[in-house]
Amino acid sequence: MRVCVFGAGAIGGHLAARLARGGAEVSVVARGATLAAIRERGITVVARDATFEARPAASDDPAALGPQDAVVVTVKGHQLAGVAAGIAPLRRAGTPVAFVMNGIPWWYFDRHGGPLDGTALPAIDPGGAVRAAVGVERTVGGVVYSACTITAPGRIEVENERSRVVFGGLDGTVGEPVRALAAALEAGGMGAPIVPDIRREVWAKLVSNLSNGPLCLLSRQGLAATLRDPAALEAARAGLEEGVAIARGLGIALDVDPAARVAASRSTAHKPSILQDMEAGKPIEMEAMLVQPLALARMAGVPTPVLDLLVGLARSAAEATGQYRPAA
Ligand SMILES: NC(=O)C1=CN([C@@H]2O[C@H](COP(=O)(O)OP(=O)(O)OC[C@H]3O[C@@H](n4cnc5c(N)ncnc54)[C@H](OP(=O)(O)O)[C@@H]3O)[C@@H](O)[C@H]2O)C=CC1
Numbered sequence: 001m002r003v004c005v006f007g008a009g010a011i012g013g014h015l016a017a018r019l020a021r022g023g024a025e026v027s028v029v030a031r032g033a034t035l036a037a038i039r040e041r042g043i044t045v046v047a048r049d050a051t052f053e054a055r056p057a058a059s060d061d062p063a064a065l066g067p068q069d070a071v072v073v074t075v076k077g078h079q080l081a082g083v084a085a086g087i088a089p090l091r092r093a094g095t096p097v098a099f100v101m102n103g104i105p106w107w108y109f110d111r112h113g114g115p116l117d118g119t120a121l122p123a124i125d126p127g128g129a130v131r132a133a134v135g136v137e138r139t140v141g142g143v144v145y146s147a148c149t150i151t152a153p154g155r156i157e158v159e160n161e162r163s164r165v166v167f168g169g170l171d172g173t174v175g176e177p178v179r180a181l182a183a184a185l186e187a188g189g190m191g192a193p194i195v196p197d198i199r200r201e202v203w204a205k206l207v208s209n210l211s212n213g214p215l216c217l218l219s220r221q222g223l224a225a226t227l228r229d230p231a232a233l234e235a236a237r238a239g240l241e242e243g244v245a246i247a248r249g250l251g252i253a254l255d256v257d258p259a260a261r262v263a264a265s266r267s268t269a270h271k272p273s274i275l276q277d278m279e280a281g282k283p284i285e286m287e288a289m290l291v292q293p294l295a296l297a298r299m300a301g302v303p304t305p306v307l308d309l310l311v312g313l314a315r316s317a318a319e320a321t322g323q324y325r326p327a328a
């Protein structure tokens, strides 16, 4: 199958290399030093199970890559609007577009059912640009578990044992191309389950990002070093519990043990992607991962005093360095 990964950074590069290893005909949309490195040397993944290379076609012009059987979008939340128009030349009728990103996705309330069905999230998808360019009917949700760091352009190190991407359709169903995409990832060594309730998966992962992310951003250290402090560990646990309460307020009962989850986070030295961006002086993925979940908490009437403090301080730190500018 022909698959294009849009945004060949840490996660996109890892997925592209796994897909190629699994037999897919892969291309990537990349730019700058990443594009130059992939064209020259391909992508190298250094993971626990293997070190391997892939040589996908690469371009900064999606039209040069042509229509695909599936598209996987792996940019940062604040970069989404900038890639919307570029997705059109990659698709033909029936091409699914999977958004494999952290945080509240732009499509969260599309095909949601109930009174909130169709609620737009302008802070995530300003002006509905992504919805208009992609179309809800071809959109697929994706939640990725893979602790990745770019150590040089085109070279990605993966810290966790076995990575996985969970896919799911907005109405609980997916078509054959998504099953083929998942099969190629599995063949490449990455788990790729397809689930009937992708919103549950969004929250199951997000509760960790919400609680751990701001703490690491504030401590400027990776997970293990940050959570070594007993007060930080307790704040992470309490924040995680609040995240579970927000999900519950939105109708999703998570089966998560907060204490066990933060203990597991403490076992990895990984610097969360928002801290990597902070250190690199890049914009922080604040809106989708931290700010919007708390907006949904307000919508659901769920109090979140610990997360309000953690996210408030992280937000203020990122605003102070010019790495987060709230939408006007
Ligand atoms: N890194 C990690 O360990 C994890 C990250 N995630 C999530 O995955 C998503 C992707 O994160 P991550 O891979 O870390 O991010 P990266 O910044 O490493 O990758 C995003 C890539 O997309 C590129 N890009 C953005 N816009 C364009 C464009 N218009 N044209 C071409 N290329 C473009 C970026 O280029 P440029 O650098 O030039 O901007 C960059 O190479 C995020 O939602 C993140 O939260 C989830 C789990 C773990």
Ligand SMILES: CC(C)(CO)C(=O)C(=O)O
Residues within 6 Å of the ligand: 102, 146, 147, 148, 208, 209, 212, 270, 271, 272, 273, 274
């Ligand atoms: C920390 C991790 C791997 C999982 O919580 C993540 O999602 C990130 O780095 O953005």
